[in-house]
Amino acid sequence: MSLRYLTAGETHGPQLTAIVEGMPSNLRIDFEALNFQLLRRQKGYGRGRRMQIERDTADIAGGVRHGQTTGAPIALIVVNNDWKHWTKIMNIEPIEGTDEEKRRVHRPRPGHADLNGGLKYDLKDLRNVLERSSARETAVRVAVGALARQLLEAFGIRIGGQVLRIGEIEAPVNNLPLDELIERTEASSVRVVDEETEKKMEAYIDLIKKEGDSVGGVVQCIVEGLPVGLGSHVQYDRKLDGRIAQAVMSINAFKGVEIGIGFEAGQLRGSQVHDEILYSEETGYTRASNRLGGFEGGMTNGMPIVVRGVMKPIPTLYKPLRSVDIDTREPFNAQVERSDACAVPAASVVLESVVAWEVAKAFLEKFGGDSMEEIKANYDNYKRQLESY
Numbered sequence: 278m279s280l281r282y283l284t285a286g287e288t289h290g291p292q293l294t295a296i297v298e299g300m301p302s303n304l305r306i307d308f309e310a311l312n313f314q315l316l317r318r319q320k321g322y323g324r325g326r327r328m329q330i331e332r333d334t335a336d337i338a339g340g341v342r343h344g345q346t347t348g349a350p351i352a353l354i355v356v357n358n359d360w361k362h363w364t365k366i367m368n369i370e371p372i373e374g375t376d377e378e379k380r381r382v383h384r385p386r387p388g389h390a391d392l393n394g395g396l397k398y399d400l401k402d403l404r405n406v407l408e409r410s411s412a413r414e415t416a417v418r419v420a421v422g423a424l425a426r427q428l429l430e431a432f433g434i435r436i437g438g439q440v441l442r443i444g445e446i447e448a449p450v451n452n453l454p455l456d457e458l459i460e461r462t463e464a465s466s467v468r469v470v471d472e473e474t475e476k477k478m479e480a481y482i483d484l485i486k487k488e489g490d491s492v493g494g495v496v497q498c499i500v501e502g503l504p505v506g507l508g509s510h511v512q513y514d515r516k517l518d519g520r521i522a523q524a525v526m527s528i529n530a531f532k533g534v535e536i537g538i539g540f541e542a543g544q545l546r547g548s549q550v551h552d553e554i555l556y557s558e559e560t561g562y563t564r565a566s567n568r569l570g571g572f573e574g575g576m577t578n579g580m581p582i583v584v585r586g587v588m589k590p591i592p593t594l595y596k597p598l599r600s601v602d603i604d605t606r607e608p609f610n611a612q613v614e615r616s617d618a619c620a621v622p623a624a625s626v627v628l629e630s631v632v633a634w635e636v637a638k639a640f641l642e643k644f645g646g647d648s649m650e651e652i653k654a655n656y657d658n659y660k661r662q663l664e665s666y
């Protein structure tokens with residue numbers, strides 16, 4: 278059985294839940310490291326008041342005993358602190374003239390799931406759509422990704438990321454070693470490596486917010502320490518770059534994905550794009566560059582995976598756009614819900630998490646076993662095969 282998971286839960290409901298199946302036994306879970314990933318996602322300049330209410334941690338309610346996985350499905354729970362403020366609105370049916378009726382959402386926000394979801398599921402309170410379409414769900418996806426990260430780390434595979442752009446402000450290109458990149462972005466309110474860019478981005482977010490507007494950006498994730506041959510060229514749905522693209526596009530508000538130089542490849546010559554193959558006794562086969570971001574033929578080539586994603590501006594605007602009231606079909610300004618002005622730094626943590634998951638899944642498909650020991654034996658054997666090739 279391959280690795281899989283499902284999530285459930287509403288943004289203003291009691292909790293978010295994930296069931297993760299297919300994790301091998303005997304993986305030691307570092308609870309502090311798991312919760313650190315949740316904390317990372319909560320930080321970032323430009324977020325709304327909700328992040329001051331929440332203190333995200335993941336409770337494990339199944340599949341782990343004495344700090345180690347047992348091979349059983351893992352149940353993860355992230356509690357919503359905000360639930361206590363929403364119990365009435367979430368539990369009581371909105372009756373005309375009551376406070377609950379006033380909180381019914383009937384003026385869909387352009388750019389959010391409100392109208393499509395209302396039409397599709399025949400829901401007259403668009404809250405029933407927004408509760409689940411909210412990116413609050415990414416909290417539990419980050420918890421799931423944190424498990425994947427721990428599995429990968431046991432095999433020396435590591436992940437880092439950074440923000441490359443927020444609206445008009447672009448971060449200068451850097452090729453820092455992963456450790457330094459992680460250290461510097463961790464210290465930054467917008468997950469960039471230098472203070473000058475950080476200051477510019479903060480000021481830009483302040484300006485956007487003051488104008489009742491919102492902003493998106495570009496985020497990048499790097500995975501290092503990979504073996505050659507995760508994913509496969511033989512079937513469309515086994516191509517790991519394709520799976521990663523799907524995972525990135527599944528993040529709320531993501532509108533595009535690039536691997537390596539991505540779209541730039543369309544304007545360059547072959548000689549400027551393809552990574553020349555080298556060989557040495559110490560390193561085995563390697564590449565002179567990594568413009569293709571670690572992939573050829575849907576398989577890892579041993580170079581770091583480089584994935585970028587673009588996030589559109591947040592749809593909820595304090596200065597709302599035109600919309601139509603679904604009760605009257607009259608033009609109205611869209612509903613204003615409490616909202617972030619910019620969630621790009623948080624989204625960069627979500628990007629790392631979904632990429633970690635896809636890589637871990639492909640890793641288990643290749644080296645699969647029911648216990649960490651079995652996987653390690655398979656992995657060591659494969660490494661010997663590569664060395665003798």
Ligand SMILES: Cc1cc2nc3c(=O)[nH]c(=O)nc-3n(C[C@H](O)[C@H](O)[C@H](O)COP(=O)(O)O)c2cc1C
Pocket residue numbers: 325388389390410411412415528529530531591592593615616617618620623624627
């Ligand atoms: C970390 C994160 C935080 C977000 N915060 C908000 C927010 O506060 N308000 C909002 O309207 N959209 C927010 N979004 C975006 C919406 O969830 C998203 O646009 C919506 O679900 C519609 O999906 P789509 O943009 O993928 O089509 C956020 C997205 C992410 C990744």
Ligand SMILES: C=C(O[C@@H]1CC(C(=O)O)=C[C@@H](OP(=O)(O)O)[C@H]1O)C(=O)O
Pocket residue numbers: 288325326327328331410411412413414416529614615616617
């Ligand atoms: C709760 C989170 O993000 C939320 C994502 C979100 C949306 O529409 O996507 C809307 C906002 O919800 P609320 O109106 O409750 O403040 C964000 O705060 C989170 O990231 O944990």
